[in-house]
Structures are given as structure tokens and as C-alpha cells.
Amino acid sequence: MTVEPTLISLDNPVFRTYLLTAGIMLLKLMLQPWMTVVRMMKVSAGFRNPEDMKKSPLNPNPQPNQTEVNEYVDRSRRMNLNDLENIPGFLSAGFLFVLVDPPLLFAQIVLWTFVAARAAHFVAYITAQLHDVRATFWTFSSLSVITMAGYVLIRAF
Amino acid sequence: MTVEPTLISLDNPVFRTYLLTAGIMLLKLMLQPWMTVVRMMKVSAGFRNPEDMKKSPLNPNPQPNQTEVNEYVDRSRRMNLNDLENIPGFLSAGFLFVLVDPPLLFAQIVLWTFVAARAAHFVAYITAQLHDVRATFWTFSSLSVITMAGYVLIRAF
Amino acid sequence: MTVEPTLISLDNPVFRTYLLTAGIMLLKLMLQPWMTVVRMMKVSAGFRNPEDMKKSPLNPNPQPNQTEVNEYVDRSRRMNLNDLENIPGFLSAGFLFVLVDPPLLFAQIVLWTFVAARAAHFVAYITAQLHDVRATFWTFSSLSVITMAGYVLIRAF
Numbered sequence A, B, C: 001m002t003v004e005p006t007l008i009s010l011d012n013p014v015f016r017t018y019l020l021t022a023g024i025m026l027l028k029l030m031l032q033p034w035m036t037v038v039r040m041m042k043v044s045a046g047f048r049n050p051e052d053m054k055k056s057p058l059n060p061n062p063q064p065n066q067t068e069v070n071e072y073v074d075r076s077r078r079m080n081l082n083d084l085e086n087i088p089g090f091l092s093a094g095f096l097f098v099l100v101d102p103p104l105l106f107a108q109i110v111l112w113t114f115v116a117a118r119a120a121h122f123v124a125y126i127t128a129q130l131h132d133v134r135a136t137f138w139t140f141s142s143l144s145v146i147t148m149a150g151y152v153l154i155r156a157f
Helices: A013-043 A071-099 A104-126 A131-156 B013-043 B071-099 B104-126 B131-156 C013-043 C071-099 C104-126 C131-156
Strands: none
Touching: A013 A071, A013 A104, A013 C071, A013 C131, A071 A104, A071 A131, A071 B013, A071 B071, A071 C071, A104 A131, A131 B013, B013 B071, B013 B104, B071 B104, B071 B131, B071 C013, B071 C071, B104 B131, B131 C013, C013 C071, C013 C104, C071 C104, C071 C131, C104 C131
16 A cells, blocks of 8 residues: 555545535534524524423423424524535535545535525525426535535446 | 556456456445435325425325335335445555555455455345344455454454 | 655554554544444344344334334434534544654553543433533544544645
């Protein structure tokens, strides 16, 4: 086994592109639950656990219907679930993609397509656009990850 | 800190096995939502958002019950959730496992067990086999990831 | 592209800290579903699929209400979903964090904060503490991952 010039280095522009796009998507992944929290506090509703209806500093006026599904809060939860279905796959596929040394331009297109598609998906979801609009953006992000996973497989065979 | 012969190389058969199994599982992870989409379109039901009941090219005949839970569509969503509970853990544990340099045969058994168990789980789920059958296959995949995580911990101590 | 002293080595104490914390969190991620299984078996309830109500060795006395939501089982499922919202992000952010070579003490604080916060969150959730308690621990774990993702972004620019 020989020592190869490392692909995992800030000197490798493909890795750098991955770090940027992965960092952005990690922030998106971790900030969506904060939107859920803000919305829950705003409407004092959409809680998930029986104990969340108890009186507390964050819930000074408990109501019996606070654990019912609240569309305003639930939209953020559904967006979070959609993130979970897409972002961890992107993070993993993108990293393995870097390790099989793809051409720089190809990598830049595929990685940034994911970020752009997720940003557009976010806007379409939060503003409740037609399903078709959301589905279109989701398709781009999904194809980005599938492309990287396929490329990894081809290189590994 | 010395430069070690890199484990992250296509010359390392353990890494290569990981790339193959991870690539396959990434495709599985990303393709399950496509099954959900196909099923939604087929029955024009099982949508999740209020706006999905609006008339659109993909939904030419809106119905008031299109956002109710539809078992045919929901089965694919449950399979997706099950993937989310298992595949990201596998991708991460498998990669760290490679980095602590396990014996090749051991790595091949553990990594391919996961893939085989998930394939069998998929078939059992889609054909609605008994819970016991599904649980058996799930157990193998779960033990595969637990084994890798445990091995990583032992090596890191 | 020059060969750098590898960061991915057991000789790098930052990487070692990551391996330990990641291994622990991977075990947590994979063991939570086992708690769900144990609880399902204990109360013979909280199943998710229509076929789970069929008579089988693990379900000798089928009941028509076995697929209704059961709070005892569902609590473990909600804890699992909460893990999914947090642990894969930690695993990925933590690894990229190692790769941009943070100061050791900083890395130890951020990585172990996540583990400690998740352990406390687990105890608060399983014992049904007030929402405010759970939210406090969750905040620490979330900030840990956001810090690492932000640090990666700063280094990658």
C-alpha cells in the first residue's frame, strides 16, 4: 500500500468545495429544529409529549389541546423530516465522492446543485407552493446524491 | 505525528468493500423516496401538505381526502423511515471501522451482512411478511452496525 | 498537492476523541430502536404495520388495537426520531471538524459537550421531565454541532 497524495486536504479544491457545501447543509440540518422551536413558542402549540402540557416557565398557560397537531408547527417538522431524508445521504455520498477523486468541474456542479436545489425547496416549502414546484427542486437534489453514489460505485468496482 | 500508509485508498481492499457496500446503501436510501412518489402518483393519494390538494399538472383531479394516510403510500414512507434509522448509522460506523484497520475477512462479513440483511428486510417489508420475519432481518443489520461501532470504540481506547 | 501529516490517525488526539464520542453516539443511535422493540414486546402494542396484528411466535395473542399509538412505545420512537435529528449531523460535522485541525482542548470540549448533553437529554426524556429541561439539554447538543459546522465553514473559506 503506497502513500498517495492526500485528497483530504484544503489544497484539494474538490475537498474544499465539499467542505463548503457540507458545512452549509449541516447548518441547514441543525437550524430547521430551531424554526420548529420558534414556531412552537409563538403559538404555544404543536407540542409532542404529554408532559409538555404541564405549567412551566416556557409554557405559563397550559391548554389541553397543546399536543394536537398544529399545521404551522408541523410544517417545520415535515421540512425537518425532509432534510433527514436528504442531507445525511448528501453528506456521506459527497465525502465518498471526494475520495474517488472526481474532476473538479463535475464535482462543483453536482455539489452546488444540491445546495441550490435544497435552498429552492426550502423557499417552496415554507411558502406552501404547489407540490409540483417542491417536487421539481427535490428531484434535482435527489439526482445530485444519486449521481455521486453511482460515481463512487463505478470507481470502486 | 507520522505519515501512515493511507487506509483511505482503492488499494486497501477493506476500504474498497466499504465503498461498494456504502454506495449500494446510499442508492437504496435515495431511491426509497422515489417509490413513495411513484405510489403517490399511482393512487393520487397519501399527500402530506394541505397545498398538495390544489389542482396542478401532477394532480389534475384534486380530492378532499388526498392528504389522509394511505396505506399503500405510507408503507413506502415507513420503509424510508426505517432506512433513516439504519443506513446513516451504517455509513458512519462503516467508515470509522475502515479507519481503525480491521482484518479484511471480518470487515467483508460485517459490511456485506448489513447489505444482505437490508435487502431481505426490504423484500419482507414490501410483501408484508410477519413482523417476526422483518424483525429477524433487522436484527442482523442492527448487529452489523453495533459490531462496527463497538470495534471502533475498542480500538480508540 | 503535498502529502500532509495525516489527521486521521490514532496518534492524533483530536481524532481519537472523535472516535470515542462518535462510537458512543453510534451505539446510542443503534440501541434506541432496541428499547422500542423491548417496549413493544412488553405491552404487545404500538405496532406499526397492519400485518403486525397477525398471530405469530412473537405475537401469540393478536388484538385489534395493537397498531394504535401506544404512549409507552411511542415515547421510545420519539426519542429515536430525536436521535435521527441530531446524531447523524454530529457524526458528520465532528468528522469534518477533525479534518480542519482544531485545537485539542476546543475539540474535546465541543465533542464531549454533545455526548453529555445527549445523555442528559435521554434521562430527561425517559423520565418525562418538563419540556424546558429537555429543551435545555437539546440546546447544548445543537450548539455543539452548529459550532463544529461553523468552524469547518470558516476554515474552508
